Amino acid sequence: MKTNLYNLYLFRAIEAYPYELEKAAEALNYALAYDPENVTALCLMAKLQSEQLGDYETAKAFYEKAIASNMDMPDIYPDYSRLLVNNGDYDEAQKLIYFALTIKGIDKAAIQLNQGYLFEALNEFEKAEEALEDSKMFALNNDFVYFIDEVIKRVSKKRKTQNNKNRVKETQEPAKAETSKTNWFQTRLNNLL
Numbered sequence: 001m002k003t004n005l006y007n008l009y010l011f012r013a014i015e016a017y018p019y020e021l022e023k024a025a026e027a028l029n030y031a032l033a034y035d036p037e038n039v040t041a042l043c044l045m046a047k048l049q050s051e052q053l054g055d056y057e058t059a060k061a062f063y064e065k066a067i068a069s070n071m072d073m074p075d076i077y078p079d080y081s082r083l084l085v086n087n088g089d090y091d092e093a094q095k096l097i098y099f100a101l102t103i104k105g106i107d108k109a110a111i112q113l114n115q116g117y118l119f120e121a122l123n124e125f126e127k128a129e130e131a132l133e134d135s136k137m138f139a140l141n142n143d144f145v146y147f148i149d150e151v152i153k154r155v156s157k158k159r160k161t162q163n164n165k166n167r168v169k170e171t172q173e174p175a176k177a178e179t180s181k182t183n184w185f186q187t188r189l190n191n192l193l
Helices: 002-016 021-034 039-052 056-069 076-087 090-100 108-121 125-138 142-192
Strands: none
Touching: 002 021, 002 039, 021 039, 039 056, 039 076, 056 076, 076 090, 076 108, 090 108, 108 125, 108 142, 125 142
16 A cells, blocks of 8 residues: 555656646655655656756755665656756766766756756866757657757857957967067067157
């Protein structure tokens, strides 16, 4: 009977999230009271904490507890790696992404998407574009491919902007060097006169 009641609360939480947050939170609390190590309930609670409440540290704790309960559950890793990237935990996110790619049944398209997000956050736009192209290769539906194409367009614009800024800096540096040489020479001439 305990398992059936637990599943009932878990199903209520899944059905209510994200439209009826109060019902989802209440059902999740009951579900976690029955089984505090259930990965599905922990992941949904982590999503609620991060996406709705903005409490990244609490969400991170729920994801860590879910991984401790069952490391082979593929549903944990796409959301958790995205949370780490959004939270600025880049080294931790990279390690998690590498590990996630070894999990059987993992959504490789979503993991590669998060790899692209990570490179984008680090301003490594060429690597981001490569990871996003890899994500398209693993995609299994047209909507996801369209979404990835839009992300690639955004990253390409950022890369072009970064290249333009680098080019402007390069052209300004020689001009400054010539100006400083000229100023030094003028100052030296003025001192001699």
